[in-house]
Amino acid sequence: MSNTDNQGDVWEVFIQSKPGLPHKHAGSVHATDKEMALQNARDMYTRRQEGTCLWVVPLNAIVSSTPEDSGSFFDPSDDKIYRHPTHYVMPDGAKHI
Amino acid sequence: MEKKDALINYCLRLGDSSLILGQRMAEWCSNGPILEEDIAMTNLSLDLIGQARTLLTYAGELEGKGRSEDDLAYRREEREYYNTLLSERPNGHFGDTVVRNFLHSAFSYHLYQALKNSSDEMIAAHAAKSLKEVTYHLRHSSEWLIRLGDGTTESHEKVQESLDNLWEFTGDLFEMNEVDEILIKEGIAVDLNTVKNDWDKTINEVLDRATLTRPQDAYMHSGRLEAVHSEYLGHLIAEMQFLQRAYPTAKW
DSSP: OOOTTSSOEEEEEEEESSTTSOOEEEEEEEESSHHHHHHHHHHHHOTTSOOSEEEEEEGGGOOOOOGGGHHHHHGGGTTOGGGSOTTSOOOTTOOOO | OOHHHHHHHHHHHHHHHHHHHHHHHHTTTTTOSSHHHHHHHHHHHHHHHHHHHHHHHHHHHHHTSOOOHHHHHHSOOGGGOOOOTGGGSOOOSHHHHHHHHHHHHHHHHHHHHHHTTOSSHHHHHHHHHHHHHHHHHHHHHHHHHHHHHTSOHHHHHHHHHHHHHHGGGSGGGGOOOHHHHHHHHTTSSOOHHHHHHHHHHHHHHHHHHTTOOOOOOOOOOOOGGGTOOOHHHHHHHHHHTHHHHHSTTOOO
């Protein structure tokens, strides 16, 4: 999160497209503080009616797993098919699942 | 003067101010200090041009001579534009633009707040719609002004100078004549003295947060009501109208 290019820090942008839906990562913006980050996110990512709510998060506040983690984190779920609720028939009225 | 002519003139005042400020903001396209600001400023431009479209279309309909929004925007002469003198001030450096937009969007914000209750349905609807846009314009310019004013010594000095230079064009925003008189009686227009009181409050609050000094009212330029402009409008119009003048039958 270096500031050597004088454009401010990097903030990750998350947009909620409709009330009730999860916020999805949309991209990132540069900004010097949270208000400017929110404004820049609004201008960059919601010009075409993409959203109803915005989150901006400083890049350094996000903790990410690393590629080295992926074996121990994700591979153990490969053979546990019973964890998927695919055996159920979804009722017609259930949305966004 | 008849009510209809007064209303046409009123629409041109509002529409031209949006058009000219929109053109100024479009000049920032590809020249913004950072990508995010470049896009933000061209967004503002598109909002303003959208506002101009509604009002110029309405002015053309009221006039009844078959002039479209494009005819009014691109085929008039300098002395036929009724935009505020503030809207035509050059972009200068980023701080100049921020100060100009702040002074102007605070004006539009309070004007549209009042015009929401206009007895003219078109004006009222336009004000309600535009208010959402100028609320953001005011927020955008205020937040920048606070950061530049309360930033470094250099940024503070620069925007204070911008403010001192632009202040003499703010009196023009609030001048009124017969057009206002006729339309205020009809409940269509609003008294700009009232708008001025609200504008003063906003200006003082934000300048205070920005640690900037409000300039003393001294000599104020005027010209908007008579379509008399600074030397800058002609150049702006020449660029804005180039395509329509060079290719009069051009279509999208």
